Amino acid sequence: MRSPSLLVLPALVATLSAGRSAWGEPDAAPAPESAPAEAGEDEAVKTVRVQGQKRAGSASETVVERDVVGAAPHRTASDTLALVPGVAVTQHSGQGKAHQIFFRGFDASHGQDVEIWVGGAPVNEVSNLHGQGYADLHFVMPEIIDRIESSPGNYDVRQGDFAVAGTMRFKLGYDEPGFTASGTAGMFGERRLFFAYAPPSGDGETFAAVEAQASNGFGDSRAARRISAVGQLGLELGDVAHLRILSSFYAARFDSAGVLLLEDVRSERVDPFSTYDPKQGGDSVRAQVVAEIQQAGGEETRDRWSLAPFFVARTMKLRHDFTGYLVDPDSGDNTQQRNEAKTVGATGSYSRRFDWLSPRDEVSIGISARSDWIDQEQVRLSRVDDRTTSRLVDAEVRASNVAGWVESELTAWNRLRMRAGFRADGLFYSALDRLDEDAGVERSSLGFHLGPKALVDVMAVPGLNFLASFGTGFRSPQARSLADGEKTPFTEVISFEGGARGTVGPELMVKAAVFHTRLSKDLVFDEVVARNEPTPPTARTGFTLDVTSRPAPWLVSATSVTFTRAVFTESDAERAEGDLLPYAPQVVARSDIAFEPRLATLLNRALVLKAGAGLSYLGARPLPFSEIGNDIFLVDATVGLRWKEVELRADVFNLLDARWFDGQFSYASNFDRGASPNLVPQTHVTVGAPFTLLGTASVYL
Numbered sequence: 248m249r250s251p252s253l254l255v256l257p258a259l260v261a262t263l264s265a266g267r268s269a270w271g272e273p274d275a276a277p278a279p280e281s282a283p284a285e286a287g288e289d290e291a292v293k294t295v296r297v298q299g300q301k302r303a304g305s306a307s308e309t310v311v312e313r314d315v316v317g318a319a320p321h322r323t324a325s326d327t328l329a330l331v332p333g334v335a336v337t338q339h340s341g342q343g344k345a346h347q348i349f350f351r352g353f354d355a356s357h358g359q360d361v362e363i364w365v366g367g368a369p370v371n372e373v374s375n376l377h378g379q380g381y382a383d384l385h386f387v388m389p390e391i392i393d394r395i396e397s398s399p400g401n402y403d404v405r406q407g408d409f410a411v412a413g414t415m416r417f418k419l420g421y422d423e424p425g426f427t428a429s430g431t432a433g434m435f436g437e438r439r440l441f442f443a444y445a446p447p448s449g450d451g452e453t454f455a456a457v458e459a460q461a462s463n464g465f466g467d468s469r470a471a472r473r474i475s476a477v478g479q480l481g482l483e484l485g486d487v488a489h490l491r492i493l494s495s496f497y498a499a500r501f502d503s504a505g506v507l508l509l510e511d512v513r514s515e516r517v518d519p520f521s522t523y524d525p526k527q528g529g530d531s532v533r534a535q536v537v538a539e540i541q542q543a544g545g546e547e548t549r550d551r552w553s554l555a556p557f558f559v560a561r562t563m564k565l566r567h568d569f570t571g572y573l574v575d576p577d578s579g580d581n582t583q584q585r586n587e588a589k590t591v592g593a594t595g596s597y598s599r600r601f602d603w604l605s606p607r608d609e610v611s612i613g614i615s616a617r618s619d620w621i622d623q624e625q626v627r628l629s630r631v632d633d634r635t636t637s638r639l640v641d642a643e644v645r646a647s648n649v650a651g652w653v654e655s656e657l658t659a660w661n662r663l664r665m666r667a668g669f670r671a672d673g674l675f676y677s678a679l680d681r682l683d684e685d686a687g688v689e690r691s692s693l694g695f696h697l698g699p700k701a702l703v704d705v706m707a708v709p710g711l712n713f714l715a716s717f718g719t720g721f722r723s724p725q726a727r728s729l730a731d732g733e734k735t736p737f738t739e740v741i742s743f744e745g746g747a748r749g750t751v752g753p754e755l756m757v758k759a760a761v762f763h764t765r766l767s768k769d770l771v772f773d774e775v776v777a778r779n780e781p782t783p784p785t786a787r788t789g790f791t792l793d794v795t796s797r798p799a800p801w802l803v804s805a806t807s808v809t810f811t812r813a814v815f816t817e818s819d820a821e822r823a824e825g826d827l828l829p830y831a832p833q834v835v836a837r838s839d840i841a842f843e844p845r846l847a848t849l850l851n852r853a854l855v856l857k858a859g860a861g862l863s864y865l866g867a868r869p870l871p872f873s874e875i876g877n878d879i880f881l882v883d884a885t886v887g888l889r890w891k892e893v894e895l896r897a898d899v900f901n902l903l904d905a906r907w908f909d910g911q912f913s914y915a916s917n918f919d920r921g922a923s924p925n926l927v928p929q930t931h932v933t934v935g936a937p938f939t940l941l942g943t944a945s946v947y948l
Contacts, residue, residue, distance in 0.1 A: 302656075304403045304666065304702055305716040306746025306760035307332065307791050311395040313422065314803045315795070318841035319861025320885045320898035320941075324365075324387035328415065331397040332758075332793040332807035335835045335865050339910030339933035340567060342462065342471035343501030343531055345383040347910070349865070350412040351399060351762065352787035352811030354831040358382030359722065359770060360411035366419045366479065366493040367537040368557040369590065369617065371409045373646045374676075374726040376586040376623040377565055379770070380409040384417075386475050386497030386533050388458050390441065393420035393451065399791075400742040400762065401720030402700050404652035404668035405594075407615055408723050411740050411766070419479055419493065421445045421454035426948045433898075433941030436463030452481035452491065465936050466504060466520025468527060473499035486543055493537040502528040505568055506912065506931040519906070519934045523918045524581065524630060529565040549600045556593040562586070568630070569931070571918035575637075579630030579920070582639070585623065592617030605658035615650040621726075630920075641681040644726045648674050654700070664704035672696045674735050676726040694735025696721045715745045739767035746791075758793040765816070771829060783817040785828055801845070806838040827869035829913070830876075834866035852891035860884040860902075868911065872928060876911040879935075887943075894945040904938035 311330045321327050325346035328334050335349040345357040353360040359380035363370040365387055375381035398406060399413040406414045421427075424447040431439040443456040455478040464470045477495040484490055504522040511517045541553035566583045574580045596613035600606070625640035654668030677691040698719040705713045722738040729735065746760025769785040789811030797803050813828035827833075841859035848854065861883045868876035882903050887896030901907075910933035917924040 302664070303704075303714070303748065304398060305400060305744050306714040306748055307399050307744065307758055307762070307793065309397040309399075309758070309793060311397065311805075313393055314797075314841065315805045315839055316389065316392050316395070318803060318805070318839040318859040319883045320900065321389040322900075324384040324389060324392060324417065327389055327392060327395060328384075329837055329861075329863055330805070330839065331395060331415065332791050332837070333399065333809035333811070333835055334397075334837075335832060335863065337909035337935070340505070340565075341469065341501040341503035341528055342464070343385060343473060343499035344503065344529065344565065345381055345385075348382075349831050349835065351764070351791075351809060352789060352813035352828070352831050352833070353412040354771075354828070355380075355412055356770075359409065362406060362408065362410035362414040363417075364415070365417040366495075367491075367539050367555045367594070368493070368535050368559055369592070372561060372586070372588055373408070373590075373617075373619045373648075373723065374621055374623075374644050375563070375588070376584045376625055376640060377563070379722070379725055381563070381586075383531055383533065383561075383563070385473060385499060385531070386477070386495055387417060387419070388441065388456055388475060388477070390443065391419050391421050391454065391456050391477060393418045393422075400716065400718055400744055400764065401698070401740055402702060402716040402718035402742070402744070404611075404654045404670045404700055405613065405615075406718075406720060407650055407670070407672060408648060408674075408721065410720050411722050411738070412764075419454075419477065420451040421456060422451040423947055424449070427945065428948075429943060429945040431941055431943040434939050435465045436461070437939070437941055438462075449481070452479060454479055464502065465939065466518070466522075466934070468502040468504040468522045468525045469520075471499065471501040473497070473501075483543065484540075488540050489543050491537075491539045491541075493535075493539075495533070495535050497533045498531070500528075500530045503567060504933065506910070506916075506933055508916070508918070509908075509911075509930040509932050512932060512934070520937075523571065524568045526581065526630070526633070527567050529563065531564075532562045533559070535559040550598070552595075552597045554593065554595040557591070559588075559590040561588045561590075566628070569912075570914070570916045572630075572920050572922075573915060573917045573924050575627065576917070576921070576924070578627075578634075578636045581628045581630045582625065583628055584625045584640075586621065587623070588619055588621045590617055590619045603657065605661065607656075607658050609656045611654045611656075613652045613654075615648075615652075617648050619644070619646040621646065638682060640727070642727055643679040643681075645677045646675070646723075646726055648672060648723070662706045664702070664706075666700075666702040666704075668700040670698045670700065672698070672721070674723055674737075676729055676735065678726045678729065680727060688731075690729060690731035692726075692729040692731070692733045692735045694737065696737050696739075710751060711747065711749045713745075713747050716743070718742050737767075738769070741765045753797050755796045755798075756794070759791070761788075761790045763788045769815075769828070783815050783819050783822060783824075785813060786816050787811050787813040787828075801843045802841070804838070804840040806836075808834070808836040810834050826873075829869050829871045830911075832865040832868040834864065836862075836864040836866075838862045846888075849890065855889045856887075857889060857894075857896065858884075858886045870911060870930065871913040874913060874930070877908055879905075879907045879909075881905060881907065881935075892947050894943075894947070896943045896945070898941045898943065900939040900941075901935070901937055905935075906937075907935040908932040909935040 333351045336346045348355040355361045363382045370382040371380040396416040401410045427443040429441040439460040445454040458475045461472040475497040479493045482490045537557045539555035542551045563586045568581045570580045594615045598611040621644040627637045650672040652670040656666040679689045700718040720740040742764040744762040749757045764787045769782045791809040793807040795805040818824045839861045863881045865879040885898045912931045915926045
């Protein structure tokens with residue numbers, strides 16, 4: 248059988264010959280239909296609201312639609328990030344901790360290099376104690392993800408702090424009208440309840456969803472529990488504006504097994520699913536409110552505006568141990584971090600279309616502002632009796648980021664599209680370190696970043712576009728690292744991309760691009776302080792290929808492969824120019840496919856098969872000291888039957904029961920109390936989940 252992509256190649260040739268108009272539009276596609284409605288079925292009439300999307304700003308810009316999100320099973324929203332070309336995610340410290348994100352040669356840790364927004368609110372946390380840009384997505388259920396908009400690089404004026412490797416924007420919605428009740432149970436004591444409601448006459452924007460999940464974990468110290476509630480309301484304010492209000496609450500408690508020495512695992516001195524320290528883990532809470540109001544109307548509207556204020560409250564507590572008794576031979580290196588933050592801010596924009604070179608010429612301006620109030624504490628605890636042996640951090644941080652941008656887009660001769668923009672960010676920080684000798688003296692810092700952006704898009708033939716993009720961006724520093732009166736030192740980012748996009752309506756989209764990104768300085772994981780620490784400048788060069796096809800209403804496939812070489816461009820005491828940047832895989836590949844054919848009609852109700860799979864590959868992952876980590880190949884699959892109101896489904900994670908490491912690190916450690924420490928770096932691993940089978944029963948009313 249030929250692949251779905253090959254099935255539509257003749258259609259591509261025919262379309263190009265026919266001269267169909269295409270202008271690098273977003274990859275949005277209508278949701279796949281399992282089958283047409285049978286006579287006699289109760290089909291609710293839905294309200295459909297048409298909203299234009301910004302045209303592509305780079306060759307590799309991607310919109311992951313709901314049908315691709317649902318192709319393979321996913322436990323959390325973080326898992327779905329792997330659907331974006333070039334992205335890989337792992338979770339090496341328990342089910343409640345933010346995932347580790349790899350994107351185009353960046354080890355973004357828990358979010359330092361990837362800007363993430365959900366429903367109009369920022370997820371990245373400024374100056375988080377565990378890592379800059381910490382982004383916890385566990386509050387989002389996979390079922391309510393309408394689409395993921397990915398903007399690699401920093402070519403869009405809307406992209407701000409942390410948009411180093413790129414930006415992800417989650418748009419939320421629920422497309423099952425009426426009530427949904429779903430229960431899941433499976434291996435390792437996994438259980439989950441999911442309830443949702445969406446008005447039958449709506450377009451999926453208005454919904455409410457609740458999740459309760461618990462697991463015993465697949466080994467020692469891996470139990471986890473979480474609850475989450477998300478509600479969204481969409482209202483039309485006459486013919487003038489559209490109002491959207493989003494509110495959510497999330498809380499979790501989780502255990503963490505931590506790292507094991509690879510030599511102990513290979514020699515079977517320890518069980519691969521055991522732990523050196525069962526006291527590791529943490530808890531997490533998030534609450535947020537977003538209210539967005541925007542101009543009503545569709546693509547024909549000449550003036551468009553929007554305003555979206557938001558409020559986010561976050562608390563996080565983590566306890567971990569990466570080095571055993573290396574730093575403190577008597578009491579151990581067990582460390583507890585606490586970070587509490589409140590964020591308030593808003594985004595807004597205004598656009599006007601002009602008939603200069605074409606009717607689609609446009610000028611836009613926008614603002615973005617946020618303020619963060621942060622309290623943080625880090626202590627070292629005795630592994631023996633849990634007493635505090637030393638206080639490492641006790642601080643208050645205040646951070647404000649105010650940005651403005653302007654952008655113009657012109658189209659000439661119906662074949663040349665040009666976009667140019669400019670973004671200005673001002674960042675202010677104040678930090679009060681209660682452990683400092685000058686406790687009570689508050690340090691403050693202020694700095695500016697100016698970032699130009701540009702795009703040239705040439706339509707070679709209808710349906711085939713060549714794009715070149717340029718942009719500069721930044722990553723903000725940890726506030727506690729700044730001296731009083733210091734000009735805020737940013738990590739400066741310069742990025743280039745060139746490539747092509749080819750489309751045949753919703754049937755096929757092919758994107759290919761080469762890219763190059765340079766950073767003025769970088770961050771790499773330091774096991775002693777359990778966070779990323781500064782390194783010399785780096786550069787990343789690579790290419791990506793992405794193919795999405797929908798050859799039939801009941802079939803969708805999406806495949807991508809990305810190669811990136813990330814190197815240091817300067818030397819220091821530990822690294823040499825040209826050395827590979829550790830931890831980020833050089834090869835990331837992903838393939839998803841889903842089938843939803845109608846099998847039969849029983850009692851005037853359609854019986855639909857739902858089957859899908861997701862394949863992930865991470866390869867050539869550099870480690871410190873010129874080592875290369877183990878490759879990862881995982882297969883997840885789902886199969887189920889839906890008979891109108893009832894659905895039964897089986898989800899399998901790690902179908903091939905691969906033995907794999909979701910985390911690999913190289914450094915010195917000592918996990919034997921009283922033993923002489925070995926200062927020779929060794930490989931440490933966190934073992935990934937084995938074959939896991941879950942069953943789900945759902946009722947739709």
